[in-house]
Amino acid sequence: MxxxxxxxxxxxxxxxxxxxxxxxxxxxxxxxxxxxxxxxxxxxxxxxxxxxxxxxxxxxxxxxxxxxxxxxxLTLDTYLPRAVPEWKADKAVEQHAKHRELLEKIGAEYGVQPRFIVALWGIETNFGSFTGGFDVISALxxxxxxxxxxxxxxxxxxxxxxxxxxxxIDIEQMKGSWAGAMGQTQFMPSSFMEYAVDYDGDGRKDIWNSMGDVFASAANYLKSVGWQDDVTWGRQVTLPDDFDTEMASLKIKKPLSEWQQLGVRRMDGSALPQRTDLVASVVIPDDREGRVYLAYSNYDALMRWNRSHYFVAAVGYLSDRIRFPR
Structure with missing residues (x-):
């Protein structure tokens, strides 16, 4: 062009x-x-x-x-039950199992754990069931x-x-949100141009109908913004009473050992993981009386998708529910 x-x-x-x-x-x-x-x-x-x-x-x-x-x-404690009700967590586990073979293939090729692909899919469009009914050209x-x-x-x-x-995509099927976010991944057209993938090889990048294209496009986005498949997204932690909340920022990254020395602990009070290669940030989406997270590099990658701590927490929480179903 x-x-x-x-x-x-x-x-x-x-x-x-x-x-x-x-x-x-x-x-x-x-x-x-x-x-x-x-x-x-x-x-x-x-x-x-x-x-x-x-x-x-x-x-x-x-x-x-x-x-x-x-x-x-809203607070995270009121938002998460709305964003990830029990039925959605159950459906995420079902969809993960239903598409396991395709997801594992794409996950291995792009270096993205399948549970995160499914979690993004679930949060964005309820597993493709709500992609928006607006004509994209008209909306834009x-x-x-x-x-x-x-x-x-x-x-x-x-x-x-x-x-x-x-x-x-056929123009009749080019539907999306009121702002023009499209398909099962809810990509804006610029994100489509940069990250969408023709995974099924039919000559079309169809994030509306092709599950291979949908999953691979989401994985390609995450890979492109620095996703690491040997790290999770983050974990909920507790802070000591004397913790300096000025250090709670994605701009501040410290080895886990330093956070451990500063009194940050897992929710059960036990020590943080002993991995010496990991750095993380402390994130307080609401206030220190609410949920507090230790955010790894994949947290930053999810923030590139949607710059909302609530969105990232919802995707991370749903991915954990897929990994550890009740």
Whole structure:
């Protein structure tokens, strides 16, 4: 795909119809035409554009969801039972067993423990059962038009058009979240372009329908951000009363022996593992009265997927439930 070549006329149209805050889709049709002109100048074919924008629509739900992110207070102790209820832990064990052969093959090739692939799959889309019902092109065009983060969403829209042009998914099946996160891995189009894998060799990177592509794409992402298959994600620990909470940061990494000397212990009060090759951080997602974790390098890798301590804790907790089913 060649570099964007939008001319002054196209740019002027974009600026004229893209208000800082979109109002109920006013001028959306004009914005779509301007976007198509810019995309055509960027090298996308008429066939791709006709296909991608044939049913494009303004999603008021996307604008509303973006402006009204939940602000209610949760703690890990209240969040984890919601994110990983017993039925989901049971289903994770079942899915891990059901796809064991494929997961173990992919896990060995990419150096990622299968339980983490399944845990990510479970947390992101409930094992593929809830991938979002929004047309991705419409969602991204809406968010670009809305204007608050136009540059970000327009870049994602170009990647989505590339996915259409390369034929990875039929446009009718290109569904995702209100913000354009797609398929069973919930990749944004830019992540798709960088990490998605055609594992089944059919010429399409199909993170919507192909389990091989879904699992391998998730594993490839983790491998690419430094995953280590001989280390877990982290462990819940206790802190001594005099622990300096200023040291609780992913930026501060110490050998386990140093954390041991500072009084950090396993939940049962026993000593930390004696591995001399491991460094870790102490993480306090809420406050020291809540859950505290010793975070290994794979914790950092999961934070690259989603920069939320709650998300990482949910994935880690579910992976542990798969490893040690009750």
């Amino acid at each position: 060649k570099k964007l070549l939008s001319g002054a006329i196209v740019a002027a149209v974009i600026l004229a119809v893209a208000p800082a805050q979109a109002e109920e889709g006013k001028d959306f049709a004009a914005y779509v035409q301007a976007i198509k002109a810019e995309a055509r100048a960027a090298g996308y074919t008429d066939e791709t554009l006709d296909k991608a924008f044939a049913g494009v629509k303004f999603y008021k739900q996307s604008v509303t969801a973006d402006k009204n992110q939940p602000e209610f207070k 065009t809406t968010m670009s038009y809305e204007g608050r983060r136009e540059a970000f969403f327009k870049k994602e829209l170009w990647h989505a058009l590339t996915i259409v042009q390369e034929g990875h």
